[in-house]
Structure formats: structure tokens, C-alpha cells
Amino acid sequence: MQREIERDAGCAMRDAALPFPTRIARVLRRIIGAPDYAAYLEHCRVAGHTPKLSEEAYVAEFFEAKGKGVRCC
């Protein structure tokens, strides 16, 4: 059980502390592959480094990377 809790703390289950609508929005964003700047800032805070990208730069880079992905037939 301890292992499960600590493992989940490293991924999406960390969102459990967020309000329900925010959690739903975050889940939907991840499913459709949409940018989530708040999650990026949260990652930087947990990792202990200052964010390198502004929101505009983050969104631009995210969309550019999406254009290189493959969509199946």
C-alpha cells in the first residue's frame, strides 16, 4: 500500500488535492494532448528549478511538438 501511495504521488494522482472540476479539466487535457501550463509550473516547483518557459513559449513549443506526432488511420 505504501508503495502504491508513493508511486502515485509521482504522477496524476498528485492531482487529488485539486478541486474536482480542475481535476477533470486536467484529465481531459492529458487525454486529448492539450497544453497544461499549470501542470508544468507544478512540475518545476516539485523538481525545484525555475520555469524556463513563459506560458506563450510553452504553448508554442507544445503545439510545435504536436505537429510532429503521428495520428493513425
Next chain:
Amino acid sequence: MNRLLSLLVWGGISALGAAAFGVLALSRGETVNAAWLLTAAVCSYAVGYRFYSRFLAARVFGLDDRRATPAERHNNGRDFVPTNKWVLYGHHFAAIAGAGPLVGPVLAAQFGFLPGTLWLVIGVVLGGAVQDFTILFCSLRRDGKSLGQMAKEEVNPAAGATAMLAVLFIMIILLAVLALIVVNALKASPWGLFTLGCTVPIALLMGWWMKRWRPGKVGEASAAGAVLLLGALVAGGWVAGQPHLAPLFTHSATTLTWMMVAYGFIASVLPVWMLLCPRDYLSTFLKITTILVLAFAILVILPPLKMPALTPFATLGEGPVFAGKLFPFAFITIACGAISGFHSLVASGTTPKMIARESDARLIGYGGMLMESFVGVMAMIAACTLDPGVYFAMNTTPAALAQASQALGQAGFVVTPETMQALAARMGEATLVARSGGAPSLAVGMAQIFASATGALGGGGRTLDALWYHFAIMFEALFILTTIDTGTRVGRFMLQEIVGHVWPRFGETSWYPSVIASSACIVAGWGYFLYQGVVDPLGGINSLWPLFGISNQLLAAVALCVGTTILIKMGRQRFAWVTLAPLAWLVTVTMTAGWQKVFSADPRLGFLAHAASLAGSTSRDAARLIFNDHLNTFVALLFMVVVAVLIVTSVREWWLVLSKRKLAAVHETPYVETGYATGD
């Protein structure tokens, strides 16, 4: 006690699945309810997932949750992000599910509902899901490397180059086929063309919203886009009824072809945020919603299947939809939904970079593919609920229909012109005859299911037929256009990379002359095949869909070769059969289909026989048709040679490793203990 309960539950599920298969296989002449088809499929998926995927995860791959995944080791909050497995399951499914699992089963319904369903269910459990799971596992252990990189490192550089070429070929044929489906669905359809045309300005507006006005606010922009889209759908019906507006949106297949080519080129050179991203979000929302609604509607009404289990065309090989017998063409026609090589690109793309723990790969890789197969089964149900006479009238050219009229009459598949006119009027179309490509017949099937479900739930019922039909057409066309956007762009990147080896400047993906030239080359490639499919009497789905199936299965063969090589190098050769068995089947099917498409003496089937039949023709189109036959022959032979090269190089590698002439060195990233796990 738990063990006994588990035994009882799984024994019950297995018995129910077997009983459902028994009903499907033994019913002859009487109507079968779609519930049996759904039961057989769902029980097989459950048993396959519970037992076979567990065996793969534990015994074959040895998934280890103590091992840190690339998402954990390289977590950067952007592309490497540890993600909840259910969220990633949805993300992966949205990336792998497109038009393929919807269209293939509709076309294969010409053999009856049984062959396609069996292939969808058995193929996915033993082949397609295994391929996706294997490649996901391999990429997961290699920092999310692509299929081409793994082929180069684990097999040899020749296999890597083969994989890259295979992807480029499949991309060109795939885009031509998908564009052809859209063209056939929109020709002479002002409602459809108006609605789809509106998606371009809607996507541009969404792009501006997400990039400039409210950066990153995808949800808001998508909600606005969805409302506008539904408005365009309703407005399309009004436009089609206006005598002065309808002609502006009524075009022939040839005109639509040029529109598609222009669209593909523009979409490829425009910035990603402007058209590609917003359209992708819109189509993803629509895709997931529609598939869920279709599943619900089928469960509500449980429609009877009007198509028989087997039609005479399974053995005659003279089907009016496409030529060729059940073997090998049912297995080429249904690729996505059973086994699709294209999935190996997604499974070695974004997904492995987001997996939080190794055991999640089972649900995402194996389970995701099972869900795609279920979509294929729903498409099969939608097609088989149509009256067979209507199905064949819609999916056949008038000439092919006349040729097959005797066989159709003997099988009892008759339809009157009045029936087709009444159906077209109900769907808001001028005609539904000879609307091949699968999309229109799927749309009619879906419209009838939706209308019955809304009727059963107290809604509008059949009064909404036309709206549902055009909704289904828009749903299919929208994500086909998304695939055309992304496919042309990915093809462009590949061409830039290939030419960049000899001319480095060309390889710069942001250098505009290179962007324009490479986009033009890719668009010209698929545009030519599309044009050929539109203007040639025996072209179109008859010749292009088998080429697409062969090329897709070729890519699956590449993936399974890579998977087998890695298993052998890992010392798991006793389990190599899990990938070798589907590989052997695919090679048999691909080679047989390729051989028949080239060398069959039947002009409807063999390219060379068709060219020979035109040799003495005085028609001014004869020279062009002969050229197209020779081009298709070249493409089919090229695919076969590529498969042969790949198999030979892989078998050589296996032999060297197994005979200990070569060190079995796998290129896995070194083991790192996960930081999340502290217990046990």
C-alpha cells in the same frame, strides 16, 4: 474461495463467448441479433486480456515495476510526463483510432458478417494487440525510441532504412485512400461539403483563440468550435435546400480531388497551431463522443443483422465492392481493428514517454488495441444492419453492379431504384447509388442506429435521419482530414530528413523552400493515386484499398520483426512464437495478396491482366489506364521486395544470435530503481 470464484467467473465468460460464436457460426438463413456479435467479441477480449496479456506481461516481457520508466527518469513536465494509466489509455486510444477501423470492416462486409468479425476478434487478441504491446514495451525500455531507430539498432541499419521507407510508402498510399473516402462521401453532396468546408474557418478561429487570444485555452476554443460545428451541420441542410446556394457546394469527384490536393498542401505548410492543432482537438472530441454514443445506441436497440454470415462473394472472388476471394483479401481489407502496422509508430512515439510504471503498458498497449477492435466490430454491425441490396448498391460502381447482378439476384440481394431514391431523400442526398469508399454506407448504418435509439428513448426517431447521416459523414471526414494534415506533415519531415543526408540545407525543417518543395512532393505522391482512384473505372477502392492494406501490414511485419529480434536477444527465444506466429500469418497474407494483385489473370483483380486487356483498345484513356496499372504493379512489387528484404535480414540476425556467432546485445537503457517504490 477467491480462486474458485475466479474459476467460475472466467469459466462462465468463456462459455458465454463460445456460445455466442456458436450462434454466429451455425445460424444460416435466419436473422441474427447484433447482441451475439457483441457478446462474442467482448467475451473474447476479456479472456484475451485477462490471460494472454498477463502471460505476455509476466512471462514474455517480464515487466518490472521497480524499474524507472523514461517518464520518471526524464520527467520534464512536457513530453516526458508520468501519467495515470487510465488517462494515458484515453490519450493512446485517441491517437490510434481513426477511419481505418470504421471503413475496413464496412468494405469487408461484402463477404458477410462472419469472416470480418472473426478476423477482428481473433486477429486483435493474437496479433494486433500483441504487436502494439510488444513495441510499446520495447520502446519503453529504450527511452521512447521510434520503431525506425529500434530497427536500426536491434536488427541492422538495412532494417532501419526499410522501416523508414515502409513508413513513407504507407503514408502516401494511406493518404490517397483516405482522401478518396472523403471525395466519394462529398461528391454531389452540398450539405456534406458545406459542413466540412466550414470546419476550415472554424479551425482557424480556434487556432487564433488558443495561440493569440487565450494561449493554451484548448477547452474554451474546442467548446466554441464544437458549437460552431453543430451550427454548420444544421446550416448545411438549409444550404442544400437553396436553389441558388446548393450548386456552389455541388461538385464532381474530380473537382473535389483538386480541392483536397490544395488543402493538403496548404495544411502542410501552414504553422501547426493555425490549422492542424485545432482540427486535431476538434476531431478527438468528436471521435471519442461519437464512438461512445454509437456503442450506447447499439446496446439500446440491439439491431438485427440483415447481411448473412457468408455471401457468395467469399468464395467466388467476384465481389462488386472489390475483387478477390476471402483469403487473402478479408485480412488485407481489415487492417486497423485487427492488426495495424501504423500503431507501432504511436506505440513508439508519445505513449512510451508518458507511462508511469512498466505494468501500465499492458492496459495501454494491449487494452487500447482491444478497444479499437471493438470500434471495428461496431462498424461491422452498422454495415450489416443495412439491407444487403442497399449495401451493394451504395458500395459499387454501376458497371460492377451490372456484372454482379446475377450473383446478387441469386443471393436474394435485390434493391429497386425506388428504394434507393427513398433512402437518399430520407438522408438528404440526391443519390446514394455508387457512393463507394465505405463512409456513406457506414453513415447510413449509423444514422439508422442513432435514429432508432433516439426513437426508442422518445426522441425524434426517423425525422432526424438526414441530420444523423450528415453528422456521421462530418465525423468521418473530420478526422480523415486530421490524418491528412498530420500525415502530409510527417511525410514532409521524412523526405526532408532523407534528402538532408545529401543536401543538409534541405534537411532544415524550418527552411521555407525545403518546406514547400517537400510538401509539394508528398502531396503530388498521394494526389496522383487519389486522382487515379477517382478517374479510373477499376481504380478507386478496388485497387487502392488492397495496396493500403498490403502496405499497412508490411509495417506490421517490420514491427513484429523488431519485436522478435529483441525477444531473441533478451534470451526469451522460447517465447518468440508470440510475435513469430502473427508475423508468419501477415507475410503469408501480404505476399499472396500482392502476388494476386499483380499476376492474377482476372482483369478486375490483376493489374497486369487489366493492362493486357486494354492493349488493343482505341479509347483515348487506354494509355493512361495502362500506365496506372504498371505503376500499381511497381508499387505492389516494391512492397513485396521490401517485406522479403526485411525477413531475410531479420532471420539472418536471429540465426547469428541463436548460433552464438554474434553477441546478443540489446540496446536497453540501464536499469534504474524507481524513486517512487520504497516498499517490498
